[in-house]
Amino acid sequence: MQPLLTVNNLSKYYGDLKACDRISFTLYPGQVLGIIGESGSGKSTLLDSIAGHVPFENGIVEYCDRDNNPIDLRTLPEPRRRKLMKTEWGFVRQNPRDGLRMTVTAGANIGERLLDVGERHYGNIRTEALEWLSEVEIPHGRIDDFPSTFSGGMQQRLQLARILVTRPRIVLMDEPTGGLDVSVQARLLDLMRSLVRTLHLSVILVTHDIGVVRLLAHRLMVMQNGQVVESGLTDQVLDDPHHPYTQQLVNATLIP
């Protein structure tokens, strides 16, 4: 099987600070890759570099698109990159206020990506929006409400619907469960797990919560000071951590 995303020796510096130091990994279709590490370990920067939100100094990020063409994301022209981000990619932000348009209704939030790719039929957009609302377990009656009237968990689920509506193949998530209480987290994780399976999504999931990666991620990378210190199958890494930092991380968790 061909990898969906290949990252080779990606380096990103902020002045003298190495935010990401020669990071390499491959992501296959349907796979969930977890990235854990403490604050400042470079995991969010890595995600932003891959998504093209920030430019990086060295390395190659190669993505294999729907038609099986390899695309070098670093040299991809801006219009094509933006198009790709709206059709085949998705980015879930920790704070739903950054990922949603708070001043337009839930329906319009879901419809935006469809409008971006040229859908011009109001009825179709409406139907699609309702479909995705049920998919993320938001009652249909809330379609014309503003996201600001939603609870934190609902906002996060709406963010998922907004992205998934164009059937992306790869979704990057930056702390999607951060700031939610435990029961809401559990529900969101459950939903994400089933969506990943039914839609055959590939996911890169950045978090500092070991419980989240244990539940969702197939593979795991542990980062410290901009470097990957350990990687492997999630269960393997968490049950038999080799690197001292990983051991510390696993031991520091209340319920591993």
Added chain:
Amino acid sequence: MTSSSPGSPGSPAPPPIPEPGFNFAYLDEQTKRAIRRAILKGVAIPGHQIPFSSREMPMSYGWGTGGIQVTASVIGQDDTLKVIDQGADDTTNAVNIRRFFKKVCGVATTEKTEEATLIQTRHRIPEKPLKAGQVFVYQVPMPEPLYFIEPSRTEANKMHALEEYGPMYVKLYEDITKFGRISLAYDYPVMVNGRHLMNPSPIPRFDNPKMDMNPALQLFGAGREKRIYAIPPYTQVKSLDFEDHPFSVENWEHPCEFCGATDSYLDEVVIDDQGGRMWICSDTDYCEQRQREQSGSAQKLG
């Protein structure tokens, strides 16, 4: 656009004498040239906003300084100027701008749409179709259609460059969701030549279809925002809509109470404090010509 040097005497009807001490059309020749360059760029890329160094004019921003600068740089001695404000030739803004150009150019002015070679407008397109060879200048308060969606000019420029107009449709979606129809009544955004999203200045949506494939050259000047853009003759101009909510224009249950027109844009005028009101054509020239024709034919009949 004809030569802007003062005209030679000897034409059959001597034109009004321009005020001494001013350059022809108030602006200096270099400025006019710079503005004409911006206009040419605008014509070359229909609907695309071209920045220009908007000058101080002898009136405040918001009174049509953009339109006046465009008019001043394209007007020639042999032009006939018409100025309308809300469709009327006799409102303050229209009268003042017409007087201004009479004073600094000494050009002929008219109130008849078909006689004018150059028309400056605020808020309307005349009911009488424009002809090839006419130049139609709009005063624009806000040239950027994406402003209320994307306040950053840099980002908006990028959206124009990449033709990312999805967010504009989000606004229309919201309208239909809230009101069951697109409720924009004026400054209704249009796609020009299938490429650029454009604000048509605050004309009512009623006038939007008149811009499409219009034989006249349409120029837009925004003085405060320092932007010029253009629609060349016979250019496709399409109002944004949804497939299942097509663009439509306003209509009235009443005809004009002065001339009986049923095909023109009507103003609602309150006539007393008892709730009395009447509907009359906003295009005064159109209304008067119709009234004159009717009284003429009535006399013939009598």
